[in-house]
Amino acid sequence: MEAHNRDLYLYKRLNAQVLGVSMDDPMTNKHFAKSLDLQFPLISNVLPWMGTKYGAYSRTPPFLPDGTPNWFGRRTVIIDKNGIVRYLKDGSPDNQEILTFLLKLEKEFRGKR
Amino acid sequence: MKKQTRYFSQLGILFAAAMLGLLGGCATMEPKKPPAMVPTDRGTVIYLEKYEFKRPPEGWALMRNVEGGDFELGFMRLEKGDFPTQTTFMYDEFPYGSSRELEKRADYYCTKFLFNSGIEAKVTKREKATVAGREALLLEMGGENPVQKEKAKSKIYLIKKGNRIVSFVCTQWRPLKGTFSEEPFGHFEAFVQSFKFLKKDFYEQLEEEMTKAGI
Numbered sequence A: 001m002e003a004h005n006r007d008l009y010l011y012k013r014l015n016a017q018v019l020g021v022s023m024d025d026p027m028t029n030k031h032f033a034k035s036l037d038l039q040f041p042l043i044s045n046v047l048p049w050m051g052t053k054y055g056a057y058s059r060t061p062p063f064l065p066d067g068t069p070n071w072f073g074r075r076t077v078i079i080d081k082n083g084i085v086r087y088l089k090d091g092s093p094d095n096q097e098i099l100t101f102l103l104k105l106e107k108e109f110r111g112k113r
Numbered sequence B: 001m002k003k004q005t006r007y008f009s010q011l012g013i014l015f016a017a018a019m020l021g022l023l024g025g026c027a028t029m030e031p032k033k034p035p036a037m038v039p040t041d042r043g044t045v046i047y048l049e050k051y052e053f054k055r056p057p058e059g060w061a062l063m064r065n066v067e068g069g070d071f072e073l074g075f076m077r078l079e080k081g082d083f084p085t086q087t088t089f090m091y092d093e094f095p096y097g098s099s100r101e102l103e104k105r106a107d108y109y110c111t112k113f114l115f116n117s118g119i120e121a122k123v124t125k126r127e128k129a130t131v132a133g134r135e136a137l138l139l140e141m142g143g144e145n146p147v148q149k150e151k152a153k154s155k156i157y158l159i160k161k162g163n164r165i166v167s168f169v170c171t172q173w174r175p176l177k178g179t180f181s182e183e184p185f186g187h188f189e190a191f192v193q194s195f196k197f198l199k200k201d202f203y204e205q206l207e208e209e210m211t212k213a214g215i
Helices: A002-006 A008-013 A026-036 A049-053 A095-112 B002-029 B102-112 B183-194 B202-212
Strands: A020-022 A042-044 A075-079 A085-090 B037-039 B045-047 B051-053 B061-064 B073-078 B086-092 B120-131 B134-145 B150-161 B164-175
Touching: A002 A008, A008 A095, A008 B202, A020 A026, A026 A042, A075 A095, A085 A095, A095 B202, B051 B183, B073 B183, B086 B183, B102 B120, B102 B134, B102 B150, B102 B164, B120 B150, B150 B183, B164 B183
Parallel strands: A020 A042
Antiparallel strands: A075 A085, B037 B045, B045 B051, B061 B073, B073 B086, B086 B164, B120 B134, B134 B150, B150 B164
């Protein structure tokens, strides 16, 4: 999160918006954002349909007895201007790879205009 | 029958010896990796063709970032005395925080530095500095962890590098009853003051490419 915050000026130049999604409640997210001085929005998705839709949660155990995920990983998703998922990666975000990919996308987008 | 078994066992030894010879041959065939630090005639070393600096004397071990981590490169030395008597110093491209303003970054940095070690670090010095012609901020911090019975003393340079802030950090660890030594900080200072960036880093290259593309 801190790394994304550090790179915000580059994301802005590349016309990209960073959104953080977590299963925590809004108050927890608010404190978390304050502690890291985050300058981008955090979405609280407690249920958590977003993580499930984008495949961030493991579909194999460990699951809680009622079927809700007990474990979830980190996934970076890049969605282009047409709403198409162009990049998916699990684990800690690789900011240099992300920035390089966004540059490629922005060049591609500008080329089509 | 016994003779035949002996024959096969001898053959087995021969085969093993031949395999070892082959594997040994393979090992020598591998291209030799160049050393991480190449000495220059200026009394400095060049590290992976990326940086040039004065390295500390014998006894200091090189710490390298090989798979991505908290710092780019550094040195450490275990010193005489009870644990944790040691000093480490490093060049870190991503110091805590995100502000691109030195003063703001320093404010945040001081709240995070050594936090995980349980040391209650206080700022003992904070002043403007210049490192390699770049605008910098010098911080000196120190504190104790009475539970772990250890203390630390640090010297930090936060430096403006293009649109980003990088850092040099030296931390000396001692048991609570131990005495700090100034000598390792001298090696750190020589490292920092001699440090040269020989190549553009990823962010400088990216920004250059963005400008070229009109972004």
